[in-house]
Amino acid sequence: MMIPIRCYTCGKVIAHLYDDFLKGLKGxxxxxxxxxxxxxxxxxxxxxxxxxxxxxxxxLIFSSPTR
Ligand SMILES: [Zn+2]
Structure with a gap:
């Protein structure tokens, strides 16, 4: 699913870092x-x-927009 907004354990906001994390890994x-x-x-x-x-x-491919 989508990255959680906050850390499950301590509650620190982490979601805004995920895109930069992926870009760094690809780099x-x-x-x-x-x-x-x-x-x-x-x-x-x-x-x-x-x-x-x-x-x-x-x-998302299993979601139906007609329902
Ligand atoms: Zn944490």
Whole structure:
């Protein structure tokens, strides 16, 4: 689905960082360096970006606009 707005554990706002995180990864930057640059020092917040799987485009094909 879509990236959660806040970290599930501590509540820090993290969703605004996800696009930059993906751009950095595609650019070949190490994930740990990116997270350090974003100021995400807690591992609860780091796992939110590292483990997220974007599924919204796969699920949208099952939605029906005629219902
Ligand atoms: Zn957190």
């Amino acid at each position: 070949g930057v190490d994930a740990g360096e990116l997270l350090d640059d974003f100021g995400l020092t807690r591992y609860c917040c780091r796992r939110m970006l590292i483990t997220h799987v974007e599924l919204i485009d796969n699920i």
